Amino acid sequence: MAAQKDTLLARYKDMFRIRRFEEEAARGYAKGKIGGFLHLYIGQESIAVGASATLKPDDYVFQTYRDHGTAIARGTSTRAAMAELYGKDPGISRGLGGSMHFFDPANGFYGGYGIIGGHVALAAGAAFKSKYKKEGTVSMCFFGEGATNIGGFHEGASLAGLWKLPMVLVCENNTYAMGTPFSRTSPVEDITKKAAGYGMASDRFDGHDVQEVEARIGAAVELARSGGGPTLIEILTYRFRGHSMSDPGKYRTSQEVEERKKRDPLKVTKTQLESLGCSEDEILALENQVEEEIADAVQFAEEAPPARHDVMERSVYAPSNYVYPPVGQP
Amino acid sequence: MLEEMRLDENIVLMGEEVGYYQGAYKVTQGLLEEFGSDRVVDTPIAEAGFAGIGIGAAMVGLRPIIEFMTWNFSFVAFDQIVQNAAKLYQMSAGQLQVPIVFRGPNGAAKQVSSQHSHAVEAFYTHVPGLWVCAPATPRDAKGLLKAAIRDNNPVIFLEGETLYGIKGEVPEVEEDEIIPIGKAAVAREGTDATIVTWGSPYYTSLAAAERLAGAGIECEIIDMRSLRPLDMETVLQSVRKTNRCVVVHEHWPYAGPGAEIVDGIQRDAMDHLDAPILRVTGQDVPMPYATNLEENVLPTEARVEEAVKQVCYRQ
Incomplete structure (x- = not known):
């Protein structure tokens, strides 16, 4: 019971960190400090946090452009993440990527991709390497329901199934692809039905409970790690904010959004914590820690030096000093 | 590939019919x-998928x-090559x-018509983050491929x-001869005009040069071998010597x-030019099937000869 409480408190803190990070990012965007596109993950935090809890540091994670939450759940510092949004030199991609292109391989995060679908094949490539090198690592790829109609998704999933790659495909079905509900773009609403065509296992569940996310994704990760091949998981979720900051959200009613907010993963977890005997003060103390961290991240980003021209120019091509390893060694 | 694969287990080969079939072109x-x-690794017909798996x-x-069975099939993997392979190093800040x-294989074969005859170099040379090689001789093909495999960047290798x-x-x-990426070769020395070319039209240009020699015009032939980066220094050196230039290529x-090379010459060797630079190119049409049409759409010896005579004012 105590262990469960501590674990759940940790999950709550991780989710709260993402929530507060993004609320401040939205504020920075409104002030004109952050430009371009900003796609918020608010409402879906239970998935990034629950999924990351099932992974090891050297596992591979790929995400779409809605990538802040997943990167932070993997361990990207909020300082480096916020500095990236501000287009600053100490940003996680040194100001070259922006909101949609966080990269943090040191923390097992292999990117946010603006062109959805193709990244499923990239994730399958990491899984291919894992299998070829017998690493015992797992590649996890996140994508929205909107990505399941594009060829890149299909080809990546199909090859992952064909070669029984150690991969978990996590569809975060947040109900709307930009402004279009899935029912208007796909003849089949249950995405996991596609798994049969790819010869892989599947699972489908509601994503507001971080504990359930962790347990169900954990099973798929274990299957992949033990050589059982990939799983296609569809998690039903909901984003509370617009597709991006420029989305007025006219495709849904405010009642619908309010109704869904009753199942806000943070609220749900808070209730669970209370039933485990967690006091209001305990939670508040934790929230205060996060508040401090996020305030520090914002200040760090504000004060950080700008992105550098020389870094941009020098990072178009990698230096070619590759020397083969001795024969027979990995 | 065999030699390199023996040196490094990290090299894997993937494509349609590369394994049990022994390669569509062997x-x-x-x-x-x-x-x-x-x-x-034999793959299904899924270029976007296996190109992406390779990149990942x-x-x-x-x-x-x-391996793309032909470069014509690479267009369905264009997203992977341009959006991911070329950009990941920079997007991730290294x-x-x-x-x-x-x-x-790149370019036209014989009568394979519209959808199977692309010379794709114009598409891929456009993209920063990619290297593009287009060797013409067996020796260059071997040495350049070795360089490409050992390079830490994505390389477009056009055979x-x-x-x-x-x-x-x-x-x-x-x-273990390595031909460095981005180094052109002087394939034939001459004093009267420079022909800049690469890939299949290299042989067309050689044949034209032999015929022109009979007419008293000695052509210098620059085989670019790589198209990104472009070895403009070798081109400029030759043009400063001959003062005349014809660029011969298969792409549209x-x-x-082709246009990029002309731009470089006019910028950096303007004062040396005695005639406008001419280009002999694939004609600006999708490739037709009929032999008599196809032959003329590709850069022909006769058109190369005519262009060289024109820059030499020998018509």
């Missing part, structure tokens, strides 16, 4: 037997070679490298489809490396 013959199906594997440490070679039958000396294994005339 380029990969024998590789499956030596390296097994874990390293010589390269991001995390492998050094894949992706945190991820993509050491991968995309290779296969002239009509050149697979060309025979020539190649260095022995022990010599609108934009592309």
Whole structure:
């Protein structure tokens, strides 16, 4: 019971960190400090946090452009993440990527991709390497329901199934692809039905409970790690904010959004914590820690030096000093 | 490929019919037997999928070679090559490298018509983050491919489809000759006009040069070998000597490396030019099927000859 409480408190803190990070990012965007596109993950935090809890540091994670939450759940510092949004030199991609292109391989995060679908094949490539090198690592790829109609998704999933790659495909079905509900773009609403065509296992569940996310994704990760091949998981979720900051959200009613907010993963977890005997003060103390961290991240980003021209120019091509390893060694 | 694969287990080969079929053009013959199906991987018809898998594997440490049965099929993987392979090193601020070679036959064969005859270099040279090689001789093909496999960047490796039958000396294994990416070769020395070319039209240009020699015009031929980066220094040196230049290529005339070379010459050797630079290109039409039409759409010896005479004011 105590262990469960501590674990759940940790999950709550991780989710709260993402929530507060993004609320401040939205504020920075409104002030004109952050430009371009900003796609918020608010409402879906239970998935990034629950999924990351099932992974090891050297596992591979790929995400779409809605990538802040997943990167932070993997361990990207909020300082480096916020500095990236501000287009600053100490940003996680040194100001070259922006909101949609966080990269943090040191923390097992292999990117946010603006062109959805193709990244499923990239994730399958990491899984291919894992299998070829017998690493015992797992590649996890996140994508929205909107990505399941594009060829890149299909080809990546199909090859992952064909070669029984150690991969978990996590569809975060947040109900709307930009402004279009899935029912208007796909003849089949249950995405996991596609798994049969790819010869892989599947699972489908509601994503507001971080504990359930962790347990169900954990099973798929274990299957992949033990050589059982990939799983296609569809998690039903909901984003509370617009597709991006420029989305007025006219495709849904405010009642619908309010109704869904009753199942806000943070609220749900808070209730669970209370039933485990967690006091209001305990939670508040934790929230205060996060508040401090996020305030520090914002200040760090504000004060950080700008992105550098020389870094941009020098990072178009990698230096070619590759020397083969001795024969027979990995 | 065989020599390189023996040196490094991280090199894997992937593509349609590369294994059990032994390669649609037999380029990969024998590789499956030596390296097994874990390293010589037959794929379904899914270029976007296996190009992406190659890129993903390269991001995390492998050094894949992706064979497109022909470059015509690469367009369905264009997103992977342009949006991911070319950009990942920079988007990630150098945190991820993509050491991968995309290779296969390029350009027209014989009567394979509209959808199977593209010379694709104009598409790929446009993209920062990619290297593009287009060797013409067996020796360059071998040495450049070795350089491409050892490079830490994505390399577009264009093998002239009509050149697979060309025979020539190649260095022995022990010599381990590497032809550096981005270095042109003076394939024929001459004093009267420079012909800049690469890939299949290299042979057209050589034949035209021999005929022009009979008419008293000595052409210098620059075989670019690589198209990104462009070795403009070698081109400029030659043009400063001959003062006249014809660029011969198979790709369509609108934009592309042919136009890029002309731009470089006019900028850096303007004062040396005695005539406008001319281009002999594939005609600005989708490739027709009929032999009599196709022959004339491709750059012909006669058109090269005529262009050289024109820049020499010998018409």
